[in-house]
Amino acid sequence: MSLAITSTTIKVACSSCNLRELCMPISFGTEDMKRLDEVVATRHHVKQGELLFRDGEPFKSLFAIRTGFFKTSVSTPEGHEQVTGFQMAGEIIGLDGIVTDQHSCNAVALEDAEVCVMPFANVEELSREFPVLQRHVHKIMSREIVRENSMMLLIGNMRSEERLAAFLLNLVQRLHARGFSQSEIVLRMSREEIGSYLGMKLETVSRAFSKFSDEGIIEVKQRYVAILNAPALKKIVNPTGCV
Amino acid sequence: MSLAITSTTIKVACSSCNLRELCMPISFGTEDMKRLDEVVATRHHVKQGELLFRDGEPFKSLFAIRTGFFKTSVSTPEGHEQVTGFQMAGEIIGLDGIVTDQHSCNAVALEDAEVCVMPFANVEELSREFPVLQRHVHKIMSREIVRENSMMLLIGNMRSEERLAAFLLNLVQRLHARGFSQSEIVLRMSREEIGSYLGMKLETVSRAFSKFSDEGIIEVKQRYVAILNAPALKKIVNPTGCV
DNA sequence: GCTGCGTTTTGATGTATATCAAAAGATAAG
DNA sequence: CTTATCTTTTGATATACATCAAAACGCAGC
Secondary structure, rough: OOOOOOOOEOOOOHHHHHHHHHHOOOOHHHHHHHHHHOOOOOEEEEOOOOOOOOOOOOOOOEEEEEEEEEEEEEEEOOOOEEEEEEOOOOOOOHHHHHOOOOOOEEEEEEEEEEEEEHHHHHHHHHHHHHHHHHOOOHHHHHHHHHHHHHHHHHHOOOOOOOOOOOHHHHHHHHHHOOOOOOOOOEOOOOOHHHHHHOOOOOHHHHHHHHHHOOOEEEEEEOOEEEEHHHHHHHHHHOOOOOO | OOOOOOOEEOOOOOOHHOOOOHHHOOOOHHHHHHHOOOOEEEEEOOOOOOOEEOOEEEEEEEEEEEEEEEEEEEEEOOOOOOEEEEEEEEEEEEHHOOOOOOOOEEEEEEEEEEEEEEHHHHHHHHHHHHHHHHHHHHHHHHHHHHHHHHHHHHHHHOOHHHHHHHHHHHHHHHHHHHHOOEEEEEEEOOOHHHHHHOOOOOOHHHHHHHHHHOOOOOEOOOOOOEOOOOHHHHHHHOOOOOO
8 A cells, every 4th residue: 555654644523624615515514514524534644756546556545635736647558647637635536446446546646745534435324324425425526527528628629728728727726716826826746747637748838838928928937837817818728708 | 408309208117127237236136126216217218419418407317328329528618529428328427417416518319319317316315225326326426537537548648540449449348248249330420529539530530440441450331340350459559568 | 156867948850630622422302 | 313411531731749859947965
C-alpha cells in the first residue's frame, strides 16, 4: 500500500470540519452529523510527490481531500501518462476503484496533503441509513461522469488555446469557491501535467500561455497566473458568446 | 419530454428478463428478485433516430437498454457534437442526470430500441433495502467513470488508427458478451459518429478502415465489419504487446 | 556568491490529421 | 427503373500541433 510509510493517522470528525459543506451533504442536522462522523475512519498525510493510491492496488476507501492538491492519471502499456483530473480540497477521489475493487488509476499529491479516509463499507452502510448521504454519494459520482463527458468534448473538439482557456477558467472557478482569488492562481502542476490533462504537449501549453500573455489576457510568471481579462478567456472557449 | 409521442408503455418484470445478469445483480434470490421488480416501472419503445432524453431535460429515471442501440452526446455552444458513448442491451443510461436533476447529454436511438424505465427514486429506495443492489448501482457508476478515464487516454494519447482499432475491439468484445459473433459487426453508427466519439474526422475514420482493409486485418462493406486478424488489431492498440 | 539540474520558453522543422473537393456507392422516393 | 439524397471513399492541399533542439530561467545545494 502506498499509504504505509509517511502517512500519519488522526481520528477526526466531519462535524467539526470547515470543509463539510464541500464534501458532505449540508442539510444534516447536528444529531445526524454525529452519526455521519462514522464515515471517516482516519486522516492521512500525503507528502508532495507521494502516491495516495496506485493503479492495481486493492480498493477499500474513498478519500476526501482536506488540504493539498492531487492529480489522478492512467497510463498506456507503453507508459504514456494521461492525467485524468486535478483535485483540490473538498473533492473526493477513489471512485474508480469501486467497480473492480481495485484502483484503476494513480493518485499523486502535487503538494503536501491531508485526506480523510472513508472506508467504502462505512459509506455504503450509512448511505442505507441516511437517504441524504446516499443521494450525496450518487451526486458525487454523477458529477464525475459529467465532468469526464465535458473533458471528452474538450479534448476531442477544441483547439489548444481553447483547452487552456477552459482549464484556467475551471481552475479559478473552483479555487474561488474555496475562498481563493477569482483572478490569481498558483499552479500546482507542471506544463507537462497540464498538457497531459488537456491532450497536448508541454511546448504547446507553454506557447498558449505566452500567447495569452502577449495579448494581455493573463500575466504569467512561472506557475503564478493572473487572469487580467476573464471575458476574453471566456470568449476563447466560447467564441459565439451566446451563453 | 422526448418520450411522449411514440413510446409505448408495458409493465414488466426483471425476474423474467433474459438480460437480467447484464443489468442487475446476479446474486439475487427469487424472493428478493420479486421485490426488485419494483425498480422497473415501465418499458418504453424508442424508434431509430428518436431521443430518449435530451440535454437540459429533467432527470427522473435511469434507463436499462433491453433491445437496440444508443449513442449519448454532448455539444459545444457552437453546435459541435461530441459522442460520449455507444450503449447496447443490458447497459444503463441516464447517470449524467443525477447530479443536477437534469440530463446533461442527449441519448438517441441508433436503431429501434426498448428500454426499461427505472425511476431513480425507486432505485434509491430499494438500494437502501438491498445492499447487493446498492453495490450494483455504485459499480455501474464507477464503471462509467473508469470507461471515461480510458476514453480520455485514448483521445488524448493515441493516434487515429490506434483509436479505431481500440474501438472495434471494444465493440466486438461487448457484442460477444451478449452472444453475438466474436469477429463480425454490423455498425449501428455512421463514420461521422465514430469520428466524433474518437475525436477525429469522418474522413480519417474512413481512411483508417481502408488501411486496415488493405492490410487484410478487417473486411469492410459499409457498416458490416469482419475482423480477420484480431491479434493484429490488438497489436495496433498496444504495439509492445507486453500485456 | 557559484554550480548543477529540472522546468519553461522559444525557434526551426516535420507530420498526422483536418479541410476541401469530387467521385462512387448506398438508400429512399417517385 | 430513375432520380434525389445521404453516406462513404479517395485524392490534393493546408494547418495545427508535435518533435527536435537549444537557450533562458528558477531553485537547491555547496
